[in-house]
Amino acid sequence: MSAVTIAVSGAAAALPGVSDPRDLLHPAVPGADPVDPAALIGKKGLRFNDRATRLGLHLAYVALTDAGLLAERELTVPGDRIGTVVSSNLGNADTVCRAVGTIAKESTSALSPMDTPNASSNIIASETAIRFGLRGPNLTVCNGRTSGIDAIRWAALMLRAGRADHMVVTGVEPDNEVTRRLIDGPVADGGAALVLSRTATASAKALLGPVVHTRGGARTADALTERAPGARLWLAPDEVPVPDGARRLALGGWGELSGALGVVQCAAAAGWFAEGGAGPVYAVVGGAGAALFPAGGAA
Structure with missing residues (x-):
């Protein structure tokens, strides 16, 4: 399975003041307008979705289009060969808390039948699959700080195992009263998405190298350096050691990225x-990391 070349064939980023992955290389713009998914994909079908799901649909739409898998709102390849993995630690916490509050004050009969599906832990991934006709593997990763890189790792595993030809990986978090209470501060309100594909094309954005999981950020950095030496850019928080002369980009300023962080990196x-x-470029967070190479580079 390890011999399969995995390309980043599509990429999307959506945060206040960010509409392109290249915007992530620059500081956050204070006071920038929030992302408006309806302006891109239309209002139809969004009315009863929560904020995280709307943002996830926005990101998947852009990434699929960028990869050439979606044109005129229709897939250009069979949907049963496209899967999706979503990383979100806080995604539908507002819906769950609202439902619990309603049950406590009244009863289950007071719950809205239009709102209760949003309490599913897999709602972002399932809505993405339904809207775009993705019938491949479908799952959500929600395991703290390493969640985004772990979603990349799971998607790569699906591709190497031949379960799909393309995997949409979305990392997204919403900013609302509930999520702010949970992390005691602002949340990024957006995220990023990638399309990973089994074959590299001329239009590929990057190649995915080794993805590792260790017991800590320093060990992860060492493991990546051993397997893919010579990184010019480290996408890593301050606690991860970076060699002298290497550039570090911590991707701060939008608020807590949480489960979206690894995908945004x-x-x-x-x-x-x-x-x-x-390249290569290292994306490191907690005990997880990934190396990426320019398209045409060694992976």
């Missing part, structure tokens, strides 16, 4: 290569 790597940057 990998989207930023695609933006780095689009700007002509050299």
Whole structure:
């Protein structure tokens, strides 16, 4: 399975002031307008979706279109060969808390039948699959700080196992009263998405190298350095050691990225290569990390 080349064939980023992966390489813009999914994909079908799901649909639409898998709102390849993995730690917490509050104050009979589906932990991934006709593997990863990189790892595993030809990986978090209470501060209100494909094309944004999981950020950095030496850019928080002379990009300023962080890091790597940057690039968070190479580079 390890011999399969995995390409980043599509990339999307959506945060306040960010509409392209290249924007992630620059500081956040204070006071920028929030992302408006309805302006891109239309209001139809969004009315009863929660904020996280709307943002996820926005990101998947852009990434699928960027990869050439979606044109005129129709898939250009069979949907049963496209799967999706979503990473979100806070995604539908507002819906769940609202439902619990309603039950406590009244009863289950007071719950809205239009709102209760949003309490599913897999709602973002399932709505993405339904809207775009993705009939391949479908799952959600929700395991703290490493969640985004772990979603990349699971998608790569599905591709190497031949379960799909393309996997949409979305990392997204919403900013609302409930999520702010949970993390005691603002949440990023957006995220990023990638399309990973089994074959590299001329239009590929990057190649996915080794994805590792260790017991800590320093060990992860060491493991990536051993398997893919010579990184020019480290997409890593401050606690991860970076060699002298290497550039670090911590991707701060939008609020807590949580489960979206690893996917945002990998989207930023695609933006780095689009700007002509050299590789490999490391994306490291907690005990998980991934190496990405320019399209045509060694992976």
